[in-house]
Amino acid sequence: MSDWLGMSAKPMMPRPALKTQVLARALAARRLPRWGLAAAAGLALAVAAGAVWAGLTARRLTTEVARLEDAVRRYQDTLSLIRSPGSRVIHIPVTTGGRVGAITIFADDVSHRWLVACRNLAPNRPDQAYQLWFITETGMKSAAVMPMDSDHPMVMALEMPKDGGHVMGAAMSIEARGGSAEPKGPMVFHMHL
Amino acid sequence: MTQPKRLSQEEERSLIRRLKGREERALGELYDLLAPWVLGLAYRILEDEGEAEEVLSDVFVQVWAHIGQHDAGRGPLVPWILSIARNRALDALRRRRRWWRKAERWQWARAAEELDIVPEAAPHEASVPGWPVHREVQAALAALPEEQRRVVVLAYFEGLTHSEIARRLDQPLGTVKTRLRIAHAKLAEALKHLKDWMI
Numbered sequence: 001m002s003d004w005l006g007m008s009a010k011p012m013m014p015r016p017a018l019k020t021q022v023l024a025r026a027l028a029a030r031r032l033p034r035w036g037l038a039a040a041a042g043l044a045l046a047v048a049a050g051a052v053w054a055g056l057t058a059r060r061l062t063t064e065v066a067r068l069e070d071a072v073r074r075y076q077d078t079l080s081l082i083r084s085p086g087s088r089v090i091h092i093p094v095t096t097g098g099r100v101g102a103i104t105i106f107a108d109d110v111s112h113r114w115l116v117a118c119r120n121l122a123p124n125r126p127d128q129a130y131q132l133w134f135i136t137e138t139g140m141k142s143a144a145v146m147p148m149d150s151d152h153p154m155v156m157a158l159e160m161p162k163d164g165g166h167v168m169g170a171a172m173s174i175e176a177r178g179g180s181a182e183p184k185g186p187m188v189f190h191m192h193l
Numbered sequence: 194m195t196q197p198k199r200l201s202q203e204e205e206r207s208l209i210r211r212l213k214g215r216e217e218r219a220l221g222e223l224y225d226l227l228a229p230w231v232l233g234l235a236y237r238i239l240e241d242e243g244e245a246e247e248v249l250s251d252v253f254v255q256v257w258a259h260i261g262q263h264d265a266g267r268g269p270l271v272p273w274i275l276s277i278a279r280n281r282a283l284d285a286l287r288r289r290r291r292w293w294r295k296a297e298r299w300q301w302a303r304a305a306e307e308l309d310i311v312p313e314a315a316p317h318e319a320s321v322p323g324w325p326v327h328r329e330v331q332a333a334l335a336a337l338p339e340e341q342r343r344v345v346v347l348a349y350f351e352g353l354t355h356s357e358i359a360r361r362l363d364q365p366l367g368t369v370k371t372r373l374r375i376a377h378a379k380l381a382e383a384l385k386h387l388k389d390w391m392i
Contacts, residue, residue: 003268003271003272003273003275003276003279004271004272004275004326004330004380004384004387005275005330005334005345005349005380006230006234006272006275006276006278006279006349007230007234007271007275007323007326007327007330008327008330008331008334009230009233009234009236009237009238009350010233010237010327011229011230011232011233011321011323011324011327012229012232012233012236012242012245013229013232013321014228014229014232014246014249015246018228018246018249018250019221019224019225019228021250022224022228022249022250022253023217023220023221023224023253025250025253025254026220026250026253026254026256026257026258027217027220027257
């Protein structure tokens with residue numbers, strides 16, 4: 001009811017030019033939010049896309065940095081074994097599947113670790129793997145099982161066994177894919193250091 | 194004398210439908226119907242043509258932008274628009290009051306109010322739709338006892354709170370509330386048929 005009270009005020013005829021101004025402003029004000037809304041939506045979309053891109057990039061870079069850090073650690077570890085004053089280098093030519101390759105062992109008696117590099121070994125059959133052995137005073141102890149599905153070079157660091165006494169040498173055989181408790185398959189090399 | 198135009202409920206519904214359908218011509222028609230009343234109300238509150246025209250412009254901007262919020266079930270379009278106009282005008286009045294609070298110009302404004310200055314541009318009845326409603330509302334207002342009409346005018350056209358009216362009239366707050374309640378009941382009864390007509 002009380003809103004009808006506004007009609008108690010005497011009417012005033014607006015200036016003729018006012019209608020055009022008022023309607024133009026009203027219509028423009030209505031259109032502006034639509035345009036502004038579209039612009040704001042576009043801007044928000046762009047910002048969101050940018051944020052997603054930045055997030056993905058940051059995640060990719062973080063992963064890449066972690067990968068590189070891990071690689072650097074491995075290279076530093078490898079280098080420390082090679083440069084260790086207690087390291088001896090044993091180069092063992094081998095023939096696998098009619099292919100001439102080599103096993104290179106950096107044996108560090110100080111840190112009791114070996115760095116083993118295998119180059120140009122024939123790939124294993126799907127049910128087989130190379131297995132590296134430590135020759136100790138008490139017998140052969142498994143050092144690593146190395147399934148090779150390609151002929152890419154392989155490098156690995158190995159801890160020497162803490163039991164079994166002095167490590168006297170190394171051997172490699174071809175065993176079942178999951179490895180064996182003792183050498184049963186064809187011997188690739190067998191060498192006392 | 195030409196009779197002022199009145200809109201039936203069906204015509205009002207059609208106009209609202211077209212406004213909600215974003216038909217720009219409908220806004221022009223609404224302006225032709227209501228601009229004199231919106232401007233008159235704004236002038237009645239502000240007593241300044243420039244400010245009243247700004248209010249008129251603001252009202253139509255708001256109506257066009259928010260016509261979708263008008264709920265026909267809660268009342269006709271005209272009171273809704275008049276309430277927007279009143280609120281806009283009172284906002285302007287309050288801003289002005291803050292600026293004038295310590296100025297001598299305030300005294301001039303009050304003096305003009307006492308003289309009940311009417312704008313010169315009072316149009317002829319036939320040129321403005323809505324005169325019958327105007328006369329009915331004025332008659333309902335005039336039928337109120339002076340003390341009731343006074344509090345209604347202070348509340349509606351000056352936007353004063355109950356406490357401010359009580360201070361202005363030097364009356365107890367309870368008396369002001371009672372007078373307002375009785376006045377509104379009388380006005381509601383006298384004007385209840387207006388819901389059947391737009392203007």
